[in-house]
Amino acid sequence: MELILKYFPHLTEDQITKFTALQSLYEDWNLKINVVSRKDIEELYLRHVLHALGIAKFISFNNGSNILDVGTGGGFPGIPLAIMFPECSFHLVDSIAKKIKVVDEVVEGLGLENVKTTNSRVEDIHGHYDFIISRAVAAMPTFVHWTKGKIAKDQKHTIKNGILYLKGGDLEEELKDYKNVMVHNLSDYFTEGFYETKKLVYLPLKYKG
Numbered sequence: 001m002e003l004i005l006k007y008f009p010h011l012t013e014d015q016i017t018k019f020t021a022l023q024s025l026y027e028d029w030n031l032k033i034n035v036v037s038r039k040d041i042e043e044l045y046l047r048h049v050l051h052a053l054g055i056a057k058f059i060s061f062n063n064g065s066n067i068l069d070v071g072t073g074g075g076f077p078g079i080p081l082a083i084m085f086p087e088c089s090f091h092l093v094d095s096i097a098k099k100i101k102v103v104d105e106v107v108e109g110l111g112l113e114n115v116k117t118t119n120s121r122v123e124d125i126h127g128h129y130d131f132i133i134s135r136a137v138a139a140m141p142t143f144v145h146w147t148k149g150k151i152a153k154d155q156k157h158t159i160k161n162g163i164l165y166l167k168g169g170d171l172e173e174e175l176k177d178y179k180n181v182m183v184h185n186l187s188d189y190f191t192e193g194f195y196e197t198k199k200l201v202y203l204p205l206k207y208k209g
């Protein structure tokens with residue numbers, strides 16, 4: 001938890017309580033339904049919570065924003081961001097039922113009221129969102145295809161609506177067709193070695209009604 005406070009020192013008591021509760025909630029639920037590796041549970045805040053919050057270093061979502069987390073798995077990046085932005089609505093989607101079961105239990109355990117979950121492939125979700133967030137789900141061309149038509153028309157932020165994707169490694173080939181893509185190094189925000197190769201990809205997208 002100190003790690004989160006190191007980079008986000010102005011959290012409310014409620015946010016600190018919720019972030020702290022994540023450790024025992026994931027430990028308990030992971031024993032019943034394995035969705036996070038043992039090693040990752042030991043380093044939950046470094047590898048998952050802070051990683052998700054890399055998006056919060058790039059953008060502060062305005063109140064009332066609507067955000068879709070595609071392939072949320074055990075709830076990343078959606079759950080830490082829902083704690084960070086309690087006045088925004090988060091829709092967490094995963095095609096595997098047991099993962100959504102864990103997410104539902106964590107959401108209930110935290111008392112998070114701004115999270116909705118759906119057990120579905122994202123292609124079958126038909127809402128409109130200011131931002132579509134994700135980590136480690138598919139290559140960008142596939143991801144863009146899946147999320148087509150899901151970007152909201154109105155822009156509430158100084159930057160355009162679009163995709164915010166946490167990715168690692170060499171992205172040159174994967175991103176070569178996107179002229180307006182921006183890649184940010186998470187090592188600019190976080191000094192821990194884990195973030196040396198981690199990136200946040202921002203792809204602005206047009207509304208297609």
Ligand SMILES: C[S@@+](CC[C@H](N)C(=O)[O-])C[C@H]1O[C@@H](n2cnc3c(N)ncnc32)[C@H](O)[C@@H]1O
Pocket residue numbers: 070071072073074075076077093094095096099120121122123134135136137146
């Ligand atoms: C490698 S895991 C990443 C989970 C989480 N985002 C994280 O970073 O911890 C990929 C997840 O994407 C989900 N997924 C893959 N294709 C999907 C699709 N078309 N729609 C919804 N979820 C999908 C899988 O079920 C899996 O939980």
